[in-house]
Amino acid sequence: MKIYSHIIDDLDLGVWEFNVETQHINCNENWAAILGYTVSELQPITTDTWNNLFHPKYIGKSKDLFKAHLEGKTEQYKCEIRLKHKKGHYIWIYAQGRVVTRKQNGKPVLVVGTNRDISEEKKDQLKLKRYKDISEIASEVAQTGYWEIDYLTNSFYWSPKSKEIYGESKDFEPKEKEVLNYFPEGENRERVKQAVKDAVLNKKNFDLEVQVNSRDKSLKWVRMIGIAEFRKSKCIRLYGIVQDIDAFKKIQIKTIIQEEQFRQTFVHAPIGMALVDLDGTWLKVNEEICHFLGFSKKELYALTFKDITHPHDLEKDIELLTELLNDDLKNYQMDKRYIRKNGDVVWANLSVSLVRDDDGNPLHFVSQIQDINENKKLTEAIQDQNKRLINFAYIVSHNLRSHTGNIAMLLDLMIPEMEDSSENEYIEHLKTASNNLTETVKHLNEVVVINTKIYDNLVPLNLYRYVSNALGSIQGLVTATHTAVIINIEKEIYIAGIPAYLESILLNFLTNAIKYKTPKGTPRVELSANSEDDNILLKIKDNGVGINLKRDGKRLFGMYQTFHNNEDSRGIGLFITKNQIEAMGGKIEVESVVGKGTQFTIYFKKWKTQNTILNQ
Amino acid sequence: MTKINLACIIDDDPIFVFGTKKIMQVADFCESFMVFHNGRDALNSLKAIIKGGEILPEIILLDLNMPIMDGWEFLEAFTAIPTPVQIRIYIVSSSLDPQDINRAKNFKSVNNYIIKPIALEAISDIKNDL
Incomplete structure (x- = not known):
């Protein structure tokens, strides 16, 4: 022991010696210094001194391991323990020990060991563990797993989230050869194969959206990102992430279909359709509108709907738009006049609805413009004709009445004054004709009155x-x-x-x-x-x-x-x-x-x- | 059955005026006539008569449809003028429109609404009303 003491002292190792039979303990100065003491301060060092220095939570494990070694069950005693520093805090110690002398019956006598302060290492380790936790949480939230192929060690790694995405349990161990089987045969598998090949041979990183067959056989969309790491023009590692984008992708596909349907309707609709910005400019118009209004698309995009609305209809249109923006209306329809490029006034039935974003903010208007010019012209012609007919009927019934009235009156006055009136056949017929005329006009008048007043005063x-x-x-x-x-x-x-x-x-x-x-x-x-x-x-x-x-x-x-x-x-x-x-x-x-x-x-x-x- | 001294006819239709005068003669209705062809002429002359304190007609037969000033306008203007004696006003029109008939009822000064052609009986009725 003494021979090596200098060497040992230089190693920053605390050395201890324990006699199992006598329970005697020897410690060097380093041993005490690790804990902030000198040996003399701690004398006499007994098993009680040791027990008192132990963090209560860690003493049990250490004792078990020590006992197991004394009984010859292990080659060596080694344990991470925590001991109390002189200043009051606990430090991490890596303790190692070995029985150096045993009796013939195998009973241990002398145990020699070292203590090494591993507090700094431990701190880093804990930090690492924390980082791992955080990255796992993040990967959980982002539905993202990590994967890695190490070509040097030929090892294959899937993070727990990766396993979950592929529908495997936590203790599943993936094998490189089987991985491709997760991608359905055909397009999906070929794309992954090609991407991996490109990455490994040509250092081409990849980012794919493919479908995988997870363990439960459900087909789901994932995003695969792969990064190839090269050393000396040889791929040593391929790693990346796998992200579950199934829900997102399904919505995206649905949206694409809906958008396509809308686009189809928009382009091919037999009526004019347009997207109009909140300020009234045309965002998008279909062929039918151009045809109807006589402008090219380019010309229309330089105008607002206000520029081509007949001045008499503009106020009402803007009023309705405002109600739409205020959410007082869900949509509106109106018959209005537009002014064609050549100056012609044309009638259209306009139907407008407002598109809002998820927060309810207005985005743009969707307008449908239907050519009702012919209808309107016909209606106007009919209304004109009706007006003329009513006017005519009024003239017939009213003005005619005063004339027939006069004829009847004159006859009434004339006949008594004529001497031979009773024998004059002309007079007789004239009288009959006058009466019939009066009667006819009276009937005409009744009909006119009925037809011009309907549903009044029931x-x-x-x-x-x-x-x-x-x-x-x-x-x-x-x-x-x-x-x-x-x-x-x-x-x-x-x-x-x-x-x-x-x-x-x-x-x-x-x-x-x-x-x-x-x-x-x-x-x-x-x-x-x-x-x-x-x-x-x-x-x-x-x-x-x-x-x-x-x-x-x-x-x-x-x-x-x-x-x-x-x-x-x-x-x-x-x-x-x-x-x-x-x-x-x-x-x-x-x-x-x-x-x-x-x-x-x-x-x-x-x-x-x-x-x-x-x-x- | 008193005979009227002076009757006034306001109508733009000369045949009606002729016929009415005839009927009135037959019915021995009045001593003399006063005829105007529109509301304006009638109003001006009647105003002058009132101002000059001359003899006013006892009855007026008023047409509705007339040029320059029609029967309604005449009624509005004339009923606003105070007269020394009450003048009986009869509307005589070929209009059967209930709106016209109801409108006439709103004038207190209008005694009746007679639909053309005017007959001897109508004149006799007016005479009896007096």
């Missing part, structure tokens, strides 16, 4: 009461013709109508039914009403002469159509009646058999309580 009318009143006013006719009238109408039925029209309608049908009564037997008129959806159906059935619907059906409700040689019929009644029914939102149907009778079904709008409230 009020609740009790059907039963109106039918009773109508019958009352033609009681004379009913009695004279011995007509049997049967009423089958509930007393609480109300229709939405115009009083004068309902009176006129009922009188018309009742008088018609009697006028065209059966030539033999008792004339019979039956009135019944029932409710159907929003309508009240009034049926008026007679057993009269009937109408040949095959021959006259189409003209039945026309103006000035008569079908019977009845002296009273002037062919205006049904025409006016039909107009009046339609003006109240109803319709009329007819069934008839010649010689058997006729049934008219009149649809009236049912009166709803809601209407009452609105009216009040």
Whole structure:
């Protein structure tokens, strides 16, 4: 021991000697110095001194290992232990020891060992472990695993995350030859093969998105990055990461499909489609828009929609856009005018929606522009014509009336003054012609009034009461013709109508039914009403002469159509009646058999309580 | 059944004026007539009569559709002028439009709305009203 003491002292090693039999301990100065003491400070050094220096957590393991060595179970005692420094903190010690003398029966006598301060190394080790933890967490979060092929040692490494991505358990050990099997045969496997080959032979790093067949046989997308490390123009190591990008890739693919669909629609749509920036500039337009507006794409991109909107429609358009931006509207449609490149004004139906990002911020507008120029022109032409017709009808009914009125008046005044008027056939015919003219103009006027005022002022009318009143006013006719009238109408039925029209309608049908009564037997008129959806159906059935619907059906409700040689019929009644029914939102149907009778079904709008409230 | 002294007809249609005068003669309706062909002429003359304290017509037959100043404008202007005696105003029009008829009801000074052509009975009725 003494011979080597100088050498030992230079080694920074603490040396100790323990006699198992006597429990005697010898330590050198280095041993004490590691712990911040001198040997004399610690004297006498006993097993108690040792025990007291031990970190309580580490003493057990050390004792077990020491005991195992004494019993000859190990070649050597070695253990990382923690001992208390003089300053109070624990330091890391690497302790080694060996039995140097044993009795013949094998019992140990003297054990010699060393203590080395490994606190600095330990610190680095802990740091390393921490880094490993962090990188594992990071790789977990990024779904990224690490892999490495060491061509020098021919070893193959997969990090735990890599194993997970391939669907393998943590203690799975990959073999280089089998790795390619994880990539489905065909395109995916060939790409990986080629990439690895390029990397190893040509030092070409790779970054691939491929599909792998993981252990559970599910096909998933991964990103493989490989980096080749070369030494002396030979690849010694290939390493990189594998990242699970399946979820991302699937969304990406879906998005690509959707975008492609949109693009297809956009390009080939038979209507104009455009993406418009928030400031109104055209971001993207399709051929149809260019065709419709007469501009090239390039010309349009230099303009905003405002530049080519008819000034009369601009304000409304901007108003609606603003509502869209404020989220007051989800989308809007309007008929508006654009100004073509050549200055023509064209009508379009514009439909706009707003695209927002995930945070709800507006990105751009999607506009659909449909050419409705022809429609609009037609509508305008029809409206013009309607206006002219109404005007014409007004002139006919109003101005004509004053002239016919004058003729009638003059005749009335003239006839009494003429001496031979009663014998003058001209006068007689003139009088008849004047009366007919007055009558015709009166009918025309009624029709005009009905057609220019529709759905105005509908009020609740009790059907039963109106039918009773109508019958009352033609009681004379009913009695004279011995007509049997049967009423089958509930007393609480109300229709939405115009009083004068309902009176006129009922009188018309009742008088018609009697006028065209059966030539033999008792004339019979039956009135019944029932409710159907929003309508009240009034049926008026007679057993009269009937109408040949095959021959006259189409003209039945026309103006000035008569079908019977009845002296009273002037062919205006049904025409006016039909107009009046339609003006109240109803319709009329007819069934008839010649010689058997006729049934008219009149649809009236049912009166709803809601209407009452609105009216009040 | 008092005979009217002076009747006023405001109408641009000479045939109507002729006919009405005839009927009034037949009905022995009035002593004399006063005829204007538009509302403006009638208003100016009636104003002058009121100002000069001369004899005013007892009734006015007023057409609605007339050039220069129509019947409605005449009514608005004339009813705003105070008259020493009440003048009976009858609207005589070929308009059957319910809107016109209702509008006429809003004028208190309008006694009735007569639809053209005017007949002897209508004149007799007016005479009986007096």
